[in-house]
Every structure is written in C-alpha cells, then in structure tokens.
Amino acid sequence: MNFxxxxxxxxxxxxxxxxxxxVHVFVAYLAVGGGLYLVLTERKALRTGDTALLESVKRHxxxxxxxxxxxxAVTGVGIWWTIGLVSPSATSSLIHIFxxxxxxxxxxxxxxxxxxxxxxxxxxxxxxxxxxxIGWIYFVGAYMSLVVINGILAFMLTTGSWEPGDSFWxxxxxxxxxxxxxxxxxxxxxxxxxxxxxxxxxxGEPELRAxxxxxxxxxxxxxxxxxxxxxxxxxxxxxPLAREISMGGAxxxxxxxxxxxxxxxxxxxxxxxxxxxxxxxxxxTGAFFIATLALSVTGVTEWVRExxxxxxxxxxxxxxxxxxxxxxxxxRSGYIDQTKWALLSTEDRADPxxxxxxxxxxxxxxxxxINGFNGxxxxxxxxxxxxxxxQLQHLDELKGFMPPxxxxxxERAALVEFLYNLNRPKEETxxxxxx
Numbered sequence: 001m002n003f004x005x006x007x008x009x010x011x012x013x014x015x016x017x018x019x020x021x022x023v024h025v026f027v028a029y030l031a032v033g034g035g036l037y038l039v040l041t042e043r044k045a046l047r048t049g050d051t052a053l054l055e056s057v058k059r060h061x062x063x064x065x066x067x068x069x070x071x072x073a074v075t076g077v078g079i080w081w082t083i084g085l086v087s088p089s090a091t092s093s094l095i096h097i098f099x100x101x102x103x104x105x106x107x108x109x110x111x112x113x114x115x116x117x118x119x120x121x122x123x124x125x126x127x128x129x130x131x132x133x134i135g136w137i138y139f140v141g142a143y144m145s146l147v148v149i150n151g152i153l154a155f156m157l158t159t160g161s162w163e164p165g166d167s168f169w170x171x172x173x174x175x176x177x178x179x180x181x182x183x184x185x186x187x188x189x190x191x192x193x194x195x196x197x198x199x200x201x202x203x204g205e206p207e208l209r210a211x212x213x214x215x216x217x218x219x220x221x222x223x224x225x226x227x228x229x230x231x232x233x234x235x236x237x238x239x240p241l242a243r244e245i246s247m248g249g250a251x252x253x254x255x256x257x258x259x260x261x262x263x264x265x266x267x268x269x270x271x272x273x274x275x276x277x278x279x280x281x282x283x284x285t286g287a288f289f290i291a292t293l294a295l296s297v298t299g300v301t302e303w304v305r306e307x308x309x310x311x312x313x314x315x316x317x318x319x320x321x322x323x324x325x326x327x328x329x330x331x332r333s334g335y336i337d338q339t340k341w342a343l344l345s346t347e348d349r350a351d352p353x354x355x356x357x358x359x360x361x362x363x364x365x366x367x368x369x370i371n372g373f374n375g376x377x378x379x380x381x382x383x384x385x386x387x388x389x390x391q392l393q394h395l396d397e398l399k400g401f402m403p404p405x406x407x408x409x410x411e412r413a414a415l416v417e418f419l420y421n422l423n424r425p426k427e428e429t430x431x432x433x434x435x
Contacts, residue, residue: 002088002089002340002341003088003322003341004091004341005341005361005365006058006085006086006131007361007365008086009369009403010369010372010373011150011369011372011373012365012366012367012368012369012372012373012374013076013082013084013085013086013087014306014366014367015368015373016082016086017079017083017087018299018306020075020078020079020082021079021302022039022298022299022302022303023075023177023295024072024075024076024078024079025298025302026191026294026295027067027068027071027072027075028062028068028072028076029184029187029188029191029298030069030072030118030191030192030195031072031112031142031186032065032139032143032145032146033187033188033189033190033191033192033223034064034068034191034192034196034220035116035135035138035139035142035143035195035328036056036139036143036188036192036194036196037193037196037219037336038060038061038079038135038138038190038378039132039135039136039138039139040063041053041057041060041196041215042054042057042128042131042135043132044134044215046128046249048126050207050211052207052208052237053208053211053212054204055198056208056212058123058361058369059199060196060199061119061123062120063119063195063198064116064120064195064200065116065117065120065363066118067195069113069116069117071294079160085312086366087313087322087366088322089318089322090314090322092154092316093314093318094156096167097110097155097168097171097225098152098155098166098168098171098394099407100333101148101152101168102148102152103174104148105145105148106150107250108141108144108145108148108283109141109145110143111137111138112142112145114140115134115137115138115141116133116138118132118134118350119135119138122134125231135251137208139371140272140300143180144346146181146184146185146188146245146403147181147397149423150177150180150181150184151170151172151173151174151177151181153176153180154176154181155172155174155175155306155314156309156313156314156315157170157238157239157305157309158173158174158175158176158237158238158239158315159174159175159240159313159314159315159317160179162172162174162316163295164317171335176234176238177238178233179230179233179234179236179237181226182226182230182231182233183226183231183234186223186224186225186230187223187265187298188223188322189222189223189225189226190219190220190222190223190224190227190267191218191294192216192218192219192223192295193216193217193219193221193222193223193227193271194216194220194287194290195218195268195290195291196212196216196219196295197213197217197275197282197286197287197290197291198284198287198288198291199213199273200212200213200216200287201282201283201286201287202284202285202287204366206280206409207282209279209282210280210282211279213275213279214275214276214279215280216275217271217272217274217275217276217279218276219266219269220267220268220290221272221276221287224267224268224271227264235384236302239310239315239316241308241400242315243308244307244310244400245310245400245401246304246307249400249401250307250401252307253304254301254392254435255309256303256304259300260297260300260301262303263293263297263300264297264298266293266326267290267294267297268295270286270289270290271278271290272288273389274286275287276277285294286319289294300370303340307401310367310401310402311396311400311401311402311403313366319351319403320366320367320403321362321364321366321367322366323363323403323406327406328404331406331407332406333408334407334408334411335359335360335362335363335406335407335411336355336359336407336411337351339358339362341397352394352413352414352417352418353414353417353418353421355411355414355418356415356416356417356418356419357418359407359411359414359415360376360415360417360418363403363406363407363415364376364406369400370422374424376419377423378422380419380422380423381423382423383420384415385420387414388416388419388420389412389416392408392412392415392416393405393406393412
C-alpha cells in the first residue's frame with residue numbers, strides 16, 4: 001500500500017464517491033443531451049417562425065448553463081478530489097494507462113465550456129446561423145468528452161484481454177465500450193427532455209407550455225427507447241462473474257438491477273401519460289416528479305455498475321482494497337511489511353488489537369465501515385473466533401465479490417482478534433501479546 005488511508009466516518013469513502021459521482025453523472029447527461037436539445041429546438045423555432053418557442057429556448061439556456069457549467073463543474077472537481085483520496089492507487093493506474101485520453105478529454109471539455117458561454121451570450125448578438133453553429137460545436141465537444149470518459153469507465157469493468165504494458169487503444173476499445181456508449185447516448189437524450197420539462201412546464205402562457213412539454217416528452221421517449229437493446233448488448237459484454245452477480249449471485253445487487261428496470265419503466269409511463277398525451281394539464285410538480293425518478297434510476301444503475309465489478313476496482317487487475325493481482329502472493333508472506341503507511345512500531349506489531357485494526361483499515365475499510373454503511377460490527381456479531389478465522393481463510397471462495405485475505409498467519413489471527421472484540425465491551429476485551 002503506497003498511499004495513506006483516508007477514513008470517512010459512518011458512510012465510508014466509497015459511498016462518498018458514489019454520492020458525488022451520481023449527482024455529477026446526472027448533470028453530465030444533461031450537459032451532453034441538453035446541448036443537442038438546445039440547438040435542435042432553436043432550429044425548430046426558427047424554421048416554424050415560432051418566436052415564443054425561441055424565447056423559451058433562451059430562458060432554458062440560462063438554466064442549462066447554471067446547472068451544467070457551475071454545479072456540474074463543482075461536482076466534477078469533487079469526484080477527482082475524493083477518488084484521489086479514497087482510491088489513490090486505482091486513480092494513479094487509470095491516469096498512467098489513459099494519460100493521453102485524459103488530455104484529449106480536457107481539450108474537449110475546454111471547447112465545451114467556451115462554446116457554452118459563447119452560445120448563451122450570443123443570443124441577440126450573433127446571427128442565427130452563426131449561433132446555431134456554436135451550438136453544434138458545443139454539442140460535439142460535450143459528446144466527444146463523453147466518448148472519451150466512457151471508454152475509461154468501461155475499462156474498469158471489462159478489461160478484456162488487456163495486460164499491463166499493452167497499448168492505450170487495446171485498453172480503450174474494451175468489450176463494453178460501444179454498448180455502454182450507446183446506453184449513455186440514449187440516457188443523455190432522455191435526460192435533455194427531463195430537464196426541459198422543468199423549464200417548459202414553468203412557462204406562463206398555456207399554449208407555449210403545452211408545446212414545450214410535449215416536445216420535451218418526445219425526447220424522453222426517444223432516448224429511453226434506445227436503452228433496452230443497448231442494455232442487452234451491454235450485459236452480454238460483461239465478464240461471467242459480473243453477469244452472475246447481477247442476475248442472482250448477489251441478491252441485493254439483483255434487487256437493485258430490477259429497481260433500475262422498474263424505475264425506467266415508470267419514467268416512460270409518466271412521460272407518456274403525462275406531458276405527451278396531456279401536455280395542457282401537465283404541471284411543474286409532475287416535471288420534478290419525473291426528474292426525481294431520473295435521479296433515482298441514475299443512482300441505482302450506477303450503484304449496480306459499481307457492485308458487479310467487485311471484488312475488483314479495475315477488473316482482473318486491482319482489487320477493491322487497492323492490492324494488485326500480481327501482489328497477492330507477496331503479501332501473503334506479510335501484508336504490513338508491504339504497507340508503507342501502516343505506521344506501526346515494533347511494540348504495536350506485537351499487539352494483536354492494534355495490528356488487527358491496521359489490517360482492517362487497509363484491507364477491509366475500502367468497502368466496510370465499523371458501525372456505518374456496510375458496517376462490519378453487526379455482520380460479525382455472534383461469530384466465534386474459529387468461524388471468523390475460517391471465513392478469512394476462504395473469503396474469496398465463500399463470497400466471490402470479496403478479495404482474498406492477504407497476509408500471514410500472525411496478521412490473520414490479529415484481524416480475527418480485532419473483529420471478535422468489536423462486539424465485546426471494552427472492559428472484557430482480551431489482548432494477547434505475541435512473545
């Protein structure tokens with residue numbers, strides 16, 4: 001372990017990343033799909049001579065800029081900050097493997113920001129042709145940013161036949177790159193409609209409100225229609241263990257996968273039977289209801305995508321506790337000796353409770369807290385020491401979504417001691433020192 005461990009109380013580091021990432025992804029989908037929505041809706045208004053719709057697009061563009069470039073940028077920085085602290089080894093690996101990909105993405109991101117501001121401030125300052133061209137430049141920049149990032153995220157789950165030292169392109173064009181890109185494209189289109197419902201249903205003039213909300217509903221229906229077939233293609237591209245986890249291997253993950261499908265169908269039904277069929281009676285409350293469903297399905301789906309990757313953070317390359325696959329054998333002879341930031345004195349090494357606490361911190365706490373989210377204390381309540389020891393010796397066999405225990409017999413015994421004492425009163429905790 002070449003980096004210190006950052007302890008996030010109660011929720012854990014992984015959950016903190018998840019919370020920030022889900023909100024950011026939700027807004028990022030708007031940043032891509034919303035750019036296409038703006039330029040096509042402007043084009044529609046100009047072709048039909050609908051000045052009221054054109055003014056509505058102008059108002060929507062201000063909402064769009066505030067949400068994507070202000071709030072979206074802040075959450076994007078938050079992701080980099082948290083992953084750098086919670087999972088520095090994986091972050092370092094992804095930067096080294098995809099260094100030119102990240103550089104290209106930043107170029108597209110810069111183009112995206114400049115074009116978005118030019119588009120917003122270009123209203124009534126640029127002729128319509130130039131203004132639409134800037135809108136298209138924004139959309140291309142935003143979509144290409146998605147294309148680059150998607151390949152990197154897909155690699156974390158489907159490394160395929162890639163081995164360390166292989167080319168950038170072999171890593172980038174991994175088995176799930178194209179199916180996941182198609183899914184995200186459909187979601188971006190749908191999300192553009194979701195956010196357009198919020199501003200459209202807030203319009204004061206009834207006829208305009210009806211036109212905009214029905215137009216936005218069409219975007220939701222069109223985007224969501226892409227997802228089912230793309231989803232089947234994506235599932236077929238997954239490694240066998242990941243597919244098994246999502247389809248019954250881990251009941252909680254299977255439940256969340258089912259929730260993702262159920263919430264998606266609910267969004268479709270709400271959009272069809274609401275703003276599409278009855279645009280005149282559609283209210284802003286309904287828009288926020290659909291947006292809440294969209295945020296929920298984003299969160300559930302991203303959680304499933306992360307869960308099926310277990311026990312890896314980079315599939316078949318690095319375990320969720322940041323130990324590389326090729327380091328397992330070396331760590332079995334002594335994990336703490338390989339952990340630069342364990343910071344244990346010779347006296348502490350002889351104390352099973354302190355040694356066990358460090359083993360838990362560096363091997364388990366990337367996924368488990370003690371008393372909070374995925375807390376280990378209630379999980380091991382009532383377990384005998386021999387049962388704890390058996391579990392640790394066969395951890396990856398008994399629970400396929402968990403990494404194997406890495407360490408020697410002394411370190412395993414210390415972790416058993418630490419876990420066993422979690423549910424004992426402090427005054428009853430027995431500390432056995434090694435001679």
